[in-house]
Amino acid sequence: MKAPVELRDNPDFIFRGIVRFGYTIMSIASTRLKNDPIFMLKAIEASGYTFMYASSSLKKNRKFIQNALEISSIIYPDLQKKWQIEFVEYGLRSPCINFKYLPSKYRNDLNIIHQCLGSVYRDIKVQYRDDEMLCKKAIRLNPHNYTYASQRLQNDPTIVMAAVMSDGSMLEDVPEKFRDDENIVYLAVSKYSSSFQFASQRLRDNDEIARMAIMDDPCNFRYASERLRDDDVLAQFAMDGYGRFNYEYLSLRLQQNPMMISLKNSFTLDDGFMGCQ
Known part of the structure; x- marks a missing residue:
């Protein structure tokens, strides 16, 4: 901020500053540099976020906008609405960042929704998040999309099954009634044994499910029922x-039990191993 005017107007000085310290260095650049399309495109190549410092005249220049988008699609949210509409295909290049900034008519376009569903499911309208086919596809692409589904679908056994089938840890996020569903819990634990801790008290007393969880990871023993924690074999x-x-x-x-005391006293850890957390 204390740099003299001649340095703030020096393209090499400002560019080196962007590379070393980040895009906010553009805030001290001279008005001339912020209005220089060649320099600004070079700056955008170093960091797309420098676009926000471009002059208003450059932000109205169609050719400059298109060239900037070719370099970095992350500038899309900062474009004027007319450019967002004209260059919507660039906005879709980084859907996880830009989908919510698309003009509404595109955010309601099912073809576009299908195109980038895995990363934008939570940003689409509730009416689409209540669509069973879309929901199942979104979960296949990213199991955590289950948490953004409509309440109706989050309580649909087939949707819950799809979620835990993709990632057993999703058992933590399903309604309590499904944590007491033997088929759903069995599937979740078979995919991710640590999800055993989220099962209902009744199913943590289930011999088959508990044995599967503990045999895969002995840390799960702590979540078993009192009855099973008195089981000699387990x-x-x-x-x-x-x-x-x-x-x-x-x-x-x-x-x-002397044998258990002996196992307790003889157990050692490898260096760096933290054991059960």
Whole structure:
């Protein structure tokens, strides 16, 4: 900010500043540089965000706008509405950033929605997020899109099944009634064993589901029911895996078991290994 006028008007000085310190260096550039299309295009190539400092006359220049978009599509949100409409194809190049800035008529275009659905599902209108086909496609592209579906679809068993099938950890985000659904919980745990912790109390007492979760990751022993934490076979497996960490989750009976005490005392960690978190 203390640079003399001659340096603020020096294209090499300002460009080096952009490269080293970021696009905000353009704020000290001279009016001449902000109105120089050749320099501004070079600056945009270094950082698309420098476009915001371009002069108003350049922002009205069609040729400059098109050249700038060719270099960096992230300038799209900062364009005047007429340019957003004319150059909408550039806006779609970075849909996760620019979809919500598209003119409304394009955000309502199902062809465009399908084109960039995985990254923009949460930005489309609720009426589309209540469409079962769109929802399933969005979940396939990104399982976390389940959380943006309409309330009706978030309570649809087929949609819930699609979500946990794509990513078992999604069990954490489904309505409580589905965490007590044996088929859904079994599928979720088979995909991601740590989702066992989100299962209902009833299903954390389910022998098959609990064994699957614990055999995959002994850390899951802590989430099992009291009955299963008194199971000799499961307890031994859990103690073999992470003895020092799982001992406190054993039943009182098993905590007095000499073999369990021995496993607790003999368990060591590899350097850098944090164990159950």
